Amino acid sequence: MSEPSHPLPLRGVRCGACGRTAFPAQEFGCEGCGAYGAGLEPVELTGHGTVLALLTVYEHPDPAVSTPATIAGVQLDEGPVLRARVSGVREAGVAVTAAADGNGLIFHSTNGAGAR
Ligand SMILES: [Zn+2]
Numbered sequence: 001m002s003e004p005s006h007p008l009p010l011r012g013v014r015c016g017a018c019g020r021t022a023f024p025a026q027e028f029g030c031e032g033c034g035a036y037g038a039g040l041e042p043v044e045l046t047g048h049g050t051v052l053a054l055l056t057v058y059e060h061p062d063p064a065v066s067t068p069a070t071i072a073g074v075q076l077d078e079g080p081v082l083r084a085r086v087s088g089v090r091e092a093g094v095a096v097t098a099a100a101d102g103n104g105l106i107f108h109s110t111n112g113a114g115a116r
Contacts, residue, residue: 008047008098009105012080013040021045023080047098048110049076051089065103072096074107 012023016039020032023045027037054072065085072086074096086107089096096107 008045008100010045010047010076010098012043012045012078014043014078015040021076021078021080023076023078023082043078045076045078045080047076049074049096049098049107051086051092051094051096051107052081053092054086054089062103072107 010023011025012021013025013027014021015030015032015035017035018030018033020030021043022031022040025042027040029035029037030040052073052075054070056068056070058068060067060069070086070089071083072089073081073083074086075081084098084105084107085103086096088109089107095110097110098105098107100106
């Protein structure tokens with residue numbers, strides 16, 4: 001498992017009215033209660049989450065990404081769900097931690113087991 005090459009870019013917003021966290025950061029308003037953007041506060045997300053589902057792709061639009069690559073839906077501990085590459089994960093339900101490599105965001109198994 002490699003260490004992040006730069007600080008994680010996981011910046012979201014938290015609603016001051018209902019507490020819902022959204023990712024990526026935006027200024028339009030709360031997805032949960034509809035509060036206006038002024039009610040949203042920037043928040044740095046932990047990068048910890050759980051794999052909801054994953055699949056292997058054999059072609060990627062970015063030629064810099066080597067294939068096959070595993071893409072997963074990850075639910076962050078703060079609530080938002082995002083889609084990103086994962087490494088060392090073969091099934092849903094695994095706890096993952098965000099990192100960054102030369103091609104951007106990638107999640108690794110939190111316990112480090114099964115790393116490729
Ligand atoms: Zn809200």
